[in-house]
Amino acid sequence: MGAPLVECVPNFSEGRRPEVVASIVAAIEHALGQPILDQHLDPDHHRSVITFAGSPEAVRAAAIAGLAQAVECLDLSRHQGVHPRIGVVDVVPFIPVRGVTMADCVALAHQVSQQVSARHGLPVFCYGEAVRQAVYRDLAAIRRAVRTVPTFPTPDYGPPRPHPTAGAVAIGARDYLIAFNVELETDALDIARSIARELRAAQGGLPGVKALGLHLASRGTVQVSCNLTDVRRTHPADVFHAVVAAAKRHGVRVGRPELVGLVPTPDSTLGFDAATQASLFPDEKILSRRLRLE
Template sequence: VHTGEHPRMGATDVVPFIPLEGTSMDDCIALARQLGERAAAELDIPVFLYERAATRPDRENLADVRRGEFEALRDEIGTTPARTPDFGPARVHPTAGATAVGARPFLVAYNVYLGGPEHVPVAKAVARAVRGSSGGLRHVKALGLEVDGQAQVSMNLVDTEKTPVHRAFDMVKMEAEAHGVAPTWSEVVGLVPERALFDAAARHLQLRDFSPDLVLERRVRAAVEGGISLSGFVGSVASSAPVPGGGSVAAHAGALGAALAQMVAGLTIGRKKYAAVDAEMREVALQAAALVTELSALVDRDAAAYATVSAAYKLPHENAADTRRRSEAVTAALLGAADVPL
């Protein structure tokens, strides 16, 4: 029996895709839809798309998708149209339940402490003032509670681009001081994007024209860990090494073409003069983003497939048994190589 305090409707309850550096929300939406379709087809699990990947407004909020949890979904799926999954069967999997797959901004778990347990009522009042559902900051969920003998304002910052960490702290501080209480310390639970901390530092230091590129470690990291550049790829193709070859070049060209299509769609979306094709362009942007990801991966897959073929041809064939094994390996390698562009 699957039980616990946290809301759930399946064993793998939720799979979010979150854009970090070098990727976009459209990329994540495309990946979410691909995974949802694949999980449904291969694992026979009903899949619901949520947040930015949602195909309908009533599924943008994960809490609405999970309403009633597994037990309610088990009774309503297949009979209530609103509970029809985006992918997969209209019934819960007997052991896996259902899964929500989505795309969303990075969620930051952030807590501010207000001293001893005598300040828990203040923490609850502050949380009520801060959370978006009570008219506070948008994209903030907050509770006031006691943790380890301390009063805590516990927050989930669901979109730190629109409601940054420093703004949440400033409002907690302001509301707490109105009750005669001052924050003692704060904490981030789990991971936080470095951009969120850069924004907080720039805000409180009143830095003008600050850019993360001014941070020394970022410059060093980019120089040491940076992926292959365009000139590096061209140089590799031009070298005497057999890979990357024609297949990789074709995949790279295809990825660039898809990227151009994504760019044009992005320039079209949201403009009044193109309002008639806005929905169509949004779909084009998602399809193009998926193609960019797929074709970029095929650059390396094609090179790896060639290496496998080359290794198969180099197998010994001194006797009948060796010849048979070599022939089987070559055939398998050639089929694998042919499958890459197909």
């Protein structure tokens, strides 16, 4: 069956200084004992998404090391970006890949939460399958509470106040997720937001889809930014074709699609024409092939 494998995909609130992200990656790789699988930087989101995998113990150490480096070199009070975030490390999910159960990843999430809250004085909210307060199962609920509640919400670990420069962090366990964005050839943010509403599962759209309409200042366009949380029922191609259809109704054209991170299996790539499939999903973007699970 092979050695146990856990995937981790932390999101850091830095997308404009590659050298700073490189220092975070270096800390992760040193603790992990091997290279990361992928990194994605976006200056408009002002966010980087780092993907790595390994044994549960190695991944635990790497997540703690990456978070420590981010707390040291990032400052949330100076951060401006279009993507929602609650801290310099916004979210740290653990995903079971092979020989590991979801319960194992929940335990891992709680271990990391205890260690980073104690070491850095950082408030930690647990989400997904690692949730401790039912209201915070969904990551968006944590962000809403941190942003809108008059007093800082009670975290699961750490002090009941944000860290002065690092904010807070959400740490959890979940199944595979695909982050997939589609750019529109317009700067009309209301159109992107309207299409995002159409796509959201919560508003009757595609199963397992969460979506936002965002402005990309560096490109002079807008984007429909999506998380696909049910990758067995909804593939990136389903989202892309839905955006194309909705954009046509609004009288705008669709620009380039964008994959953030990796997809779990080749099945995730189905539904695109051959050229798009080849450019969006080379073998290095397919987790099962990177880890030689097929």
